[in-house]
Amino acid sequence: MDRVDGLAALARFPARVATAARAAADRPVADGEWGPDLVVRHLIAVEIDVHQARLADLDGGGEPHWTWTEPGPWPGDPGLSMDALLARFAAARASTLATLTTMDDADWARGGVHASFGRLDVGGLVRNAIDHDEEHLRALG
Numbered sequence: 001m002d003r004v005d006g007l008a009a010l011a012r013f014p015a016r017v018a019t020a021a022r023a024a025a026d027r028p029v030a031d032g033e034w035g036p037d038l039v040v041r042h043l044i045a046v047e048i049d050v051h052q053a054r055l056a057d058l059d060g061g062g063e064p065h066w067t068w069t070e071p072g073p074w075p076g077d078p079g080l081s082m083d084a085l086l087a088r089f090a091a092a093r094a095s096t097l098a099t100l101t102t103m104d105d106a107d108w109a110r111g112g113v114h115a116s117f118g119r120l121d122v123g124g125l126v127r128n129a130i131d132h133d134e135e136h137l138r139a140l141g
Contacts, residue, residue, distance in 0.1 A: 041073030
């Protein structure tokens, strides 16, 4: 996947997850599974604590080393409605996209070492973000 396609996939996802989360809102949730609100809260946490944090790590110089990180649901603002949660996720994703779209070719070539995935440049981080998005979209389906 090239840079343009990766950025487009990231940009489309908030609308896709909003549709899926709203459609799943009235479905029963199996024991041990997350309902749509917790999935969206998890996506917020991942956007901030994983995607944005790793892009920031690349600005620190050197080659960062990352461990497997799978945060739970974002704990902020406990009373938010689904629409407010979806807006919060969309805003977090827009911030990530703003960072990515300002990066030039040299920035995209920077990378770090992930404990599970090995060396990842920015394109690899984007691909992992897309894979994570799709995994949670399927779970809502």
